Amino acid sequence: MRLTVNGEPYACSEGLTVEGLIREKTFTFPLKVVFVNRQLVRKDRFASTVLRDGDVVEIVHLIGGG
Amino acid sequence: MIEVTIDGRKTEVAPGTTILAAARALGIPIPAFCDSPMVEPYGACRVCSVEVDDGRKKRIVTACNYPLSKPLAVLTRSDRALGVRRVVLEMMLARWPNVKVIREAARDVGLTEPRFSHPKRNESESACILCGLCVRLCHEGVWHRVLAFEGRGESRRVSMPYGKQPPECVGCMACANVCPTGAIRFAEDPNRPANADRIRRAGAELTREVLLLDGSQCRMREVGTAHLVEIMNDYDLLPVHNYRFGAHAEAHRIASDKFKPIFSQGIDDGCALGCDMACAKAVEGHLLRTGPDKGKRVLVDGPEYETASGCGSNLGIFEPWAIVEINYYCDHYGLDTISFGTLMAFVMECFEAGALNLERTGGIDLRFGSIDGTLEVLHQMARGEGFGKIAGQGIRRMKRIFAERFGADPAFLQDIGMEAKGLEYSEYVTKESLAQQGGYGIALKGPQHDEAWLIFMDMVNKQIPTFEDKAEALHYFPMWRTWFGLNGLCKLLWNDVEPEDNAESGAPAKVPRHVRGYCEFFAGMTGKEVAPEDLIAQSERVYNFQRVFNLKMGFGRRRHDAIPYRSQGPVTAEEYLSREERYDKQLREEVGADPATMTLDEKRAALRRYREDRYEKLLDAVYKRRGWTSDGIPTLAKVRSLGIDRVEGLVDLLRANGVAE
Ligand code: SF4
Ligand code: SF4
Ligand code: FES
Numbered sequence: 001m002r003l004t005v006n007g008e009p010y011a012c013s014e015g016l017t018v019e020g021l022i023r024e025k026t027f028t029f030p031l032k033v034v035f036v037n038r039q040l041v042r043k044d045r046f047a048s049t050v051l052r053d054g055d056v057v058e059i060v061h062l063i064g065g066g
Numbered sequence: 067m068i069e070v071t072i073d074g075r076k077t078e079v080a081p082g083t084t085i086l087a088a089a090r091a092l093g094i095p096i097p098a099f100c101d102s103p104m105v106e107p108y109g110a111c112r113v114c115s116v117e118v119d120d121g122r123k124k125r126i127v128t129a130c131n132y133p134l135s136k137p138l139a140v141l142t143r144s145d146r147a148l149g150v151r152r153v154v155l156e157m158m159l160a161r162w163p164n165v166k167v168i169r170e171a172a173r174d175v176g177l178t179e180p181r182f183s184h185p186k187r188n189e190s191e192s193a194c195i196l197c198g199l200c201v202r203l204c205h206e207g208v209w210h211r212v213l214a215f216e217g218r219g220e221s222r223r224v225s226m227p228y229g230k231q232p233p234e235c236v237g238c239m240a241c242a243n244v245c246p247t248g249a250i251r252f253a254e255d256p257n258r259p260a261n262a263d264r265i266r267r268a269g270a271e272l273t274r275e276v277l278l279l280d281g282s283q284c285r286m287r288e289v290g291t292a293h294l295v296e297i298m299n300d301y302d303l304l305p306v307h308n309y310r311f312g313a314h315a316e317a318h319r320i321a322s323d324k325f326k327p328i329f330s331q332g333i334d335d336g337c338a339l340g341c342d343m344a345c346a347k348a349v350e351g352h353l354l355r356t357g358p359d360k361g362k363r364v365l366v367d368g369p370e371y372e373t374a375s376g377c378g379s380n381l382g383i384f385e386p387w388a389i390v391e392i393n394y395y396c397d398h399y400g401l402d403t404i405s406f407g408t409l410m411a412f413v414m415e416c417f418e419a420g421a422l423n424l425e426r427t428g429g430i431d432l433r434f435g436s437i438d439g440t441l442e443v444l445h446q447m448a449r450g451e452g453f454g455k456i457a458g459q460g461i462r463r464m465k466r467i468f469a470e471r472f473g474a475d476p477a478f479l480q481d482i483g484m485e486a487k488g489l490e491y492s493e494y495v496t497k498e499s500l501a502q503q504g505g506y507g508i509a510l511k512g513p514q515h516d517e518a519w520l521i522f523m524d525m526v527n528k529q530i531p532t533f534e535d536k537a538e539a540l541h542y543f544p545m546w547r548t549w550f551g552l553n554g555l556c557k558l559l560w561n562d563v564e565p566e567d568n569a570e571s572g573a574p575a576k577v578p579r580h581v582r583g584y585c586e587f588f589a590g591m592t593g594k595e596v597a598p599e600d601l602i603a604q605s606e607r608v609y610n611f612q613r614v615f616n617l618k619m620g621f622g623r624r625r626h627d628a629i630p631y632r633s634q635g636p637v638t639a640e641e642y643l644s645r646e647e648r649y650d651k652q653l654r655e656e657v658g659a660d661p662a663t664m665t666l667d668e669k670r671a672a673l674r675r676y677r678e679d680r681y682e683k684l685l686d687a688v689y690k691r692r693g694w695t696s697d698g699i700p701t702l703a704k705v706r707s708l709g710i711d712r713v714e715g716l717v718d719l720l721r722a723n724g725v726a727e
Contacts, residue, residue: 007528028300029522030283033569040569060529061522062574063297064543064561 001053012051019046021057031062072140085129085140086114096129096142097151097171100197102244104277105206107131110198113158113171115150117141126150148175160184164191167246186220194224194249200241207277208240208342209334224249236340239266240273260593268586275563276342284562286345289322289329291371296321298375303495303521305380307434308411309484309632310641312495319384320374328352328386336367343559346370352390356441359398368403369393375493376407381414382434392444399448404514405460408490410440412461412483421474427453461485481631487512487621496633498648499525500677501536504684507629508540508698510612516551517544523575537687546576548605553588560584607708610692610700614710617699618719624698627685635677642670649673699725 003010005021012024018034018041034041035058041049051057067078072089079088084107089096099111107130114129119139126146141147155172160180162168172178196215201224204213212235216225226232231253242250255262280287295317298304302312318324329347336346349366369377369389377392378384396403410432416422417432424431430453432439446454456467461483468474484491489512496502502525505518520539523529530536550557560580565571571578581598588596616622635649636642642649643666650661653669657676661669689696693704702725705711 006526007531026300027526029297031564033574042569058527060527060574062561062564062568062577063522064519064557064575 001051003051003054004056006058010057016051017047018049018051018057021051022046022059025059027059027061029061029063033060033062034058035060068134068137070134070138070140073142079134081135082133085116085118085127085132085134088134089116089129089140089142094142097167097174098130099167099171099195099246100199101130102199102203104240104244104274105199105202108198108202110196111158112154113151115147115154117144117147151175152177156180156182157184158195161186162188162190162193162195162247164189165193165195165247166191168195192248194245195247196222196224197246199244199246200224200250203240203244203277207273208236208238208340209332209344210234210236210340213241234339237266238273238340238342239270240342242266243270243273257591259591261590264586264590266590268583268590271583272559272563272580273342275565276559279566280343280563283564285322286343286558286562288331289326290345290347292322292325292329292347292369292374294371295374295379298371298494299379301522301526302498305375305411305493305495307382308380308415308482309491309495310415310638311644312497314379314382314384316384317379320378320386320389324386325369325374328390338556341556341559343563345558345562349390352387352394354391354394355387356391356438357395357445364394366390366394367397372493373403373407376404377410377440378407380407380411380493381436381440383437383440384435385437388437388441391441395441395444395448399444401444401447404492405490406444407493408484409457409461409464410443412464413443413457415482416468416474416479419478421468421472421479426472460488461490462488478637481637483630484632485513486629487626489513491633494519494521496521497635500680500684501530501539503629503634503681504536504540504688505544506633507627507681508685508688509544510609510616513629513633516557517547519543529575533683533687534691536684537691540684540688541691542576542602545602545605545609546581548609549584549601552604552608555584555587607710610704610708611710611713611716613694613698613700614705614716614719617723622699623723624685624689624696627698629681631674631678634681635673636670639666639670642666642673652676695725697724699723701725702727 001012001014003012012021034046036049036051037056068081069076069078070088072092072094075092077088077092086096086098086101096114096116098114100108101114109128109131112128115126116129117124118127120136152175155168155175156177158168159172159177160182161184201213201215204210212226212232213224215222217223237252237255239252242252252262259265285293295304299313299317304312304317306312306314328349330350335341335344336348347368351363352366353363354360373393374389378389383389393403396406413422414432414434417427418434422432430439430442443454443457446452447458456464462485465479465483468479469476486507491506491513492515494515496506499521501520505515505520506513509517518540520543523539524536530539547557561577564577565579568574568577568579584601585596585598613622631637649669653659653661653672657672659672686696689698694700699720702717702720705716705720711717
């Protein structure tokens with residue numbers, strides 16, 4: 001299926017969860033805010049939120065540097 | 067997960083969860099006087115007594131420090147549990163009859179007056195009930211050892227050494243905030259703030275966040291900024307071999323888990339006494355292998371991320387001991403580890419590219435990864451001898467020296483020498499973040515990231531796609547960050563710990579709750595009410611004044627904001643090929659070229675034209691947003707609106723530099 005992740009097209013397999021996507025993208029920085037179709041997904045729902053074809057995902061890293 | 071039943075309600079918890087936490091998650095109240103999530107459980111007051119039944123026998127335990135490890139039934143209000151609680155509370159009520167938390171918990175078990183009188187009866191509503199929370203928080207949380215219990219039995223009490231406030235007490239108020247009775251109050255603050263309580267409340271909120279959240283966020287208390295090594299490597303941002311690449315297969319050898327065991331843990335911050343975040347780490351007992359102190363064991367302040375990457379990966383060095391040793395000698399000699407790391411990376415690339423050789427370095431092998439060579443140059447630098455005397459002059463002068471004396475190609479040196487305005491770059495690869503190229507290039511004192519750090523916003527989150535978006539970020543963040551400097555505050559507490567509800571704040575990158583906290587701090591200190599915009603305005607005046615000062619000193623025009631191409635894109639063929647897919651994609655999608663039909667040299671040249679042009683467009687957008695001329699100088703209208711036109715000679719200086727009405 002096809003997603004949009006941070007503004008760019010992203011192809012992935014069916015059934016991918018938010019947590020799985022974060023792993024695939026090696027987004028290892030801990031402070032992140034995730035929106036799927038503009039809806040906030042809380043951290044404790046990353047593993048249970050399954051993405052669907054066409055979803056627009058924003059993974060906002062909150063890192064501001066020293 | 068373990069299945070437990072609390073008052074007949076089933077729930078699943080992770081092993082190790084306390085009964086108290088599990089009950090609270092279900093909304094079942096259990097009184098608890100000596101418990102706080104900010105400190106280790108203690109089990110002192112016993113009011114949290116509950117009855118547990120593991121199927122074989124029933125017994126009374128304290129809920130706050132009983133970790134669940136197997137299926138269990140918990141009864142929080144069985145006759146036995148309430149009986150124990152009643153005994154405990156009656157004792158307390160007799161001794162401290164007017165303390166609110168005690169009265170409430172006592173009423174809950176049917177007690178209003180004790181049946182006996184206590185010899186140490188204390189009528190105060192804010193009596194100390196000896197829960198120990200303050201003592202433990204001061205030790206475990208603030209990492210101070212100011213408070214202690216003194217005396218035994220009935221004469222036990224909380225005290226400070228010799229009964230007075232020692233200098234180690236930083237007045238953080240963590241103890242007063244955690245106190246369930248209000249027994250701790252603060253005397254007058256010697257700094258005479260307009261309203262000390264407002265400052266302390268704002269500070270206490272940060273303390274709470276750091277103690278509760280840092281462990282699962284940035285782990286600044288454990289590893290300081292060193293956690294960034296692995297993060298930057300994962301995102302292709304870690305400088306490797308003079309910023310040629312953003313990741314290295316051996317980066318794990320200098321990751322934070324290698325530094326954590328050698329960092330002293332659980333002690334005061336090395337940078338600001340009493341800072342809860344305490345990210346300034348130290349290595350104790352490092353055995354020096356080189357230099358004048360060889361053989362001695364020393365204390366080393368650091369290394370931080372910039373040192374680990376600048377004197378590590380950027381030099382191809384992946385040995386923690388070597389990084390610690392370089393850190394020590396830089397401090398010892400009064401050198402900056404960032405400038406040293408970055409200039410050595412330049413030297414090493416020159417060595418590998420043939421601009422330097424053994425003859426020119428006086429026999430020192432300076433290929434990437436050379437630990438001995440790096441340390442030798444460092445020691446020579448301090449002594450003002452040999453090749454160290456040349457390297458110690460920094461990249462800007464080395465570029466000239468290498469071209470004049472060694473016949474090196476000045477254009478190549480300009481491309482790979484990571485300096486601007488004469489200052490060496492700090493340790494991030496910015497090739498894929500135009501906004502950060504600007505953040506470095508426009509920064510008043512040269513390419514350091516103290517003003518703006520926008521790499522993730524720009525490159526990963528893609529939150530600031532247009533030139534205008536980037537210019538806005540390059541207005542807001544440098545102004546906001548300047549404000550910390552104006553007030554002598556550290557920025558890390560602003561965004562290296564994040565409140566629980568930050569995601570819902572509407573502007574999470576700005577951490578609005580913390581910005582409001584800083585307004586509180588400012589108002590508490592000065593007595594002047596301020597809103598977030600006011601803080602930006604304060605900075606803008608100073609920032610623009612500094613830009614004009616730069617102009618006066620010969621550094622404040624557009625040409626001074628130029629940056630080396632290494633920070634914008636791939637200088638060498640090898641660099642291009644290492645991320646060929648990425649660069650080809652940009653040529654195809656943004657430049658409109660067809661990389662399949664181009665030679666490598668053509669592709670490099672086309673990409674370079676495109677990227678350099680975008681940098682110029684960025685400068686245009688930023689200057690416009692800031693109210694500057696296209697030459698990067700504040701306009702007369704701007705300095706007037708900020709009120710800095712009153713500075714003697716300022717307007718004349720602008721006019722002399724071609725700024726017209
Ligand atoms: S104010 Fe802070 S440092 Fe001082 S005693 Fe209380 S917790 Fe400790
Ligand atoms: S002063 Fe407050 S926090 Fe400290 S032991 Fe007494 S009641 Fe507890
Ligand atoms: S809260 Fe459990 S013993 Fe005090």
